Every structure is written in C-alpha cells, then in structure tokens.
Amino acid sequence: MSFPDGHPLITGPKTGVLLVNLGTPDGYDVKSMRRYLGEFLSDPRVIEAPAWLWKPILHGIILNTRPKKSGKAYEKIWIRETNESPLRFYTRKQADSVAERFKESGVVVDWAMRYGTPSIADGMAALEEAGCRKILVLALYPQYSAATTASVHDKAFDYLKSRRWQPAVRTIDGFHDHPDYIAALAGSVRAHLRDKPEPDMILCSFHGLPRENLDKGDPYHCFCQKTGRLLAEALDMGPERFRVVFQSRFGPKEWLQPYADKTVEELAKSGTKSIAMISPGFVADCVETLEELAIGLQETFHENGGESFDYIPCLNDQPAMVDLLEGLIRRELGGWVS
Ligand SMILES: C=CC1=C(C)c2cc3[nH]c(cc4nc(cc5[nH]c(cc1n2)c(C)c5CCC(=O)O)C(CCC(=O)O)=C4C)c(C)c3C=C
Numbered sequence: 001m002s003f004p005d006g007h008p009l010i011t012g013p014k015t016g017v018l019l020v021n022l023g024t025p026d027g028y029d030v031k032s033m034r035r036y037l038g039e040f041l042s043d044p045r046v047i048e049a050p051a052w053l054w055k056p057i058l059h060g061i062i063l064n065t066r067p068k069k070s071g072k073a074y075e076k077i078w079i080r081e082t083n084e085s086p087l088r089f090y091t092r093k094q095a096d097s098v099a100e101r102f103k104e105s106g107v108v109v110d111w112a113m114r115y116g117t118p119s120i121a122d123g124m125a126a127l128e129e130a131g132c133r134k135i136l137v138l139a140l141y142p143q144y145s146a147a148t149t150a151s152v153h154d155k156a157f158d159y160l161k162s163r164r165w166q167p168a169v170r171t172i173d174g175f176h177d178h179p180d181y182i183a184a185l186a187g188s189v190r191a192h193l194r195d196k197p198e199p200d201m202i203l204c205s206f207h208g209l210p211r212e213n214l215d216k217g218d219p220y221h222c223f224c225q226k227t228g229r230l231l232a233e234a235l236d237m238g239p240e241r242f243r244v245v246f247q248s249r250f251g252p253k254e255w256l257q258p259y260a261d262k263t264v265e266e267l268a269k270s271g272t273k274s275i276a277m278i279s280p281g282f283v284a285d286c287v288e289t290l291e292e293l294a295i296g297l298q299e300t301f302h303e304n305g306g307e308s309f310d311y312i313p314c315l316n317d318q319p320a321m322v323d324l325l326e327g328l329i330r331r332e333l334g335g336w337v338s
C-alpha cells in the first residue's frame with residue numbers, strides 16, 4: 001500500500017499486551033537509588049499527603065538518607081550475571097515465556113516498569129510501533145490497590161494523552177481469587193515443603209499499606225485476606241498453622257496489621273520452632289521478599305529462638321505462573337483475538 005507524501009503511517013491491526021510491574025533501580029549505587037526512589041515516592045497514588053507537606057520531607061530527608069540504606073539491601077540480592085535486580089530479571093522472563101505462548105496468534109507481548117526503566121510510555125510506544133491498535137495493560141499485582149494497580153493505569157492513560165490516534169486499551173484490575181493463581185500458590189507451597197518436616201506455622205506475608213488507605217475504601221486489605229483464606233483452604237490448614245501478615249512498613253504512621261516482623265519475633269519467643277513464609281502478593285521475587293523476608297526475617301526468627309525458617313519463592317517464571325498469565329490474557333482479550 002502506498003500513501004501520499006507526509007501521510008501518517010497506518011499500521012496493521014495487531015493486538016499487544018504490556019505486562020507491568022512496580023519498578024526497580026537501574027543500579028544499587030546512591031545515584032540510581034535516588035532517581036528511582038524520587039520517582040516512586042513522588043507518585044501521589046503512593047504518598048497521599050499534600051505536596052506542600054510531603055515535598056520538603058522527601059527532598060530534605062528521605063532522598064538524602066534512604067538511597068544509601070536501600071542500596072545496601074539491593075546490593076545483597078542483585079543479579080550479577082545480568083546486572084539487574086531480581087524484579088526486572090523475573091518480569092522479563094515472564095514476558096518472554098508469555099510471548100512464546102502467543103507466537104502463533106500474532107499477539108505482541110512486552111513488559112515495562114511503573115517506575116524506572118523500561119517505562120510504560122516506551123512499552124506502549126513499542127507496541128504501537130509493532131502495529132498494535134489494541135493493547136491490554138496487565139498490572140502484575142494480584143491484589144488491586146490504588147497505590148499499585150491504579151498507578152499503573154494512570155501512567156498508561158497519561159501516555160494516551162500524548163497520542164492523536166489512540167489505540168484501544170483494556171486493563172485488568174487484579175486476580176486475587178483466580179482459581180489458577182490459588183492453585184499455583186498451593187502447588188508451590190507443597191513442592192517447596194515436600195521431603196521436609198511440616199513447619200509449625202506458615203506465614204503468608206503481603207506488602208503493607210497505610211491503615212488509612214483501608215479506611216478511605218481501598219479494597220487491597222480485603223483482597224489479601226481473601227487470597228490468604230483461599231490458600232489456607234487449598235492447603236487444608238487452619239488458623240493455628242496459617243496466618244496472614246503485612247510487611248514493608250514505610251514511615252511513622254500505622255500500616256495494615258499484623259506486622260510481619262513483630263509476628264515472627266513473637267512466634268519465635270513463644271516457642272514456635274519452624275516457620276515457612278510465602279509472599280503471594282508479589283508475583284516475582286524482589287528486594288522486599290529476598291532481602292526483607294528471606295534474609296531479614298530469617299535473622300529475626302533465629303535471634304529470638306526459632307530454629308528452622310523456610311522462604312518459599314514467588315511464582316516467578318514457573319510454568320504455573322506462565323499458565324496463569326496466559327489464561328488471564330486469553331480471557332481479557334476476548335473479542336479481540338479468537
Ligand atoms: C505488591 C504490592 C505493593 C504495594 C501495595 C506497595 C505499596 C507501597 N510501597 C511503598 C514503598 C516502597 N516499596 C518499595 C519496594 C517495593 N514495593 C513493591 C510492591 C508494593 N508496594 C515491590 C514489588 C517492591 C520491590 C521493588 C524491587 O525493585 O525489588 C520500596 C523500595 C525499597 C525500599 O526502599 O524499601 C519503597 C520505598 C509505599 C509507601 C507503599 C504504599 C503506599
């Protein structure tokens with residue numbers, strides 16, 4: 001087909017999928033950490049305080065102290081071979097595996113990060129350049145929250161604001177109770193604990209959120225509880241052996257309770273000898289799971305008298321995770337792709 005000179009490019013009507021996770025620094029040096037944390041913590045979906053109050057705290061205190069401290073945490077879990085964080089490593093692997101499943105149907109699959117690189121705008125632009133006129137944005141958070149899922153969607157729609165000829169866009173608001181997700185988690189727990197003595201307690205740890213977000217109507221807390229309940233049922237475990245906790249508190253305010261660190265300490269002090277920890281809110285291992293749980297809380301448990309601590313990895317690029325993503329995408333592309 002030929003167009004008159006200067007005519008905008010008219011591309012083929014393909015369908016694209018953009019997998020998006022939270023984001024991660026490009027390096028664990030202070031400069032990269034500051035850039036990443038600066039972008040992350042300037043998002044009003046993450047910090048809901050008024051800008052006049054928050055900006056001086058962020059630029060005057062947090063960005064002068066946290067980059068160094070958090071950089072040390074990232075350094076412990078950095079993947080040297082590919083020089084990237086685990087979150088980026090596993091997100092790319094997930095996208096590659098999902099792309100393989102859609103090769104036949106011509107669906108283009110790419111990935112992006114809400115903060116840092118590759119950006120959502122670059123990911124959307126790449127899909128458009130590949131000829132996609134229909135795009136599914138899949139935020140990789142099983143439990144919807146405004147701080148995560150809505151923020152991804154905001155950013156995708158910000159990109160659309162810059163487009164004269166916008167593609168059609170769909171989003172997906174979570175999958176906290178999807179049967180394949182629960183089955184994948186249960187399978188992962190069973191596989192990890194096979195051939196090991198049964199732990200006294202399984203702690204199911206979700207990233208926290210300020211308590212006031214729940215009071216304002218954010219459903220995240222309820223979705224975490226539901227995932228926890230369904231997983232406990234799938235494992236046939238009662239509350240005496242399975243508990244939901246919340247990790248990664250940030251700032252001085254109250255966050256969702258019970259806190260993971262306090263619970264681990266109390267369990268160890270009151271005689272629990274073995275625990276296994278799973279973190280179903282993260283579909284890919286990251287600093288919050290590998291450093292905070294697998295290293296930090298393991299130390300807390302042992303320091304307080306616990307004996308055996310087992311960290312169960314995230315679903316990452318396990319086949320069950322790829323199956324789950326493929327199924328979600330096929331469902332959400334209904335009417336777009338046969
Ligand atoms: C899975 C859901 C997540 C929710 C909900 C969430 C809320 C939330 N997070 C912060 C502050 C920080 N989070 C940080 C890291 C981080 N957070 C998530 C996911 C959720 N956050 C992930 C997957 C990661 C890891 C990224 C990686 O590169 O591995 C960090 C950075 C690390 C650190 O400095 O501790 C901060 C800061 C807030 C304030 C918040 C809710 C309002």
Ligand SMILES: [Fe+2]
Binds near residue numbers: 207
């Ligand atoms: Fe976070």
Ligand SMILES: [Fe+2]
Binds near residue numbers: 248287288292
């Ligand atoms: Fe953390």
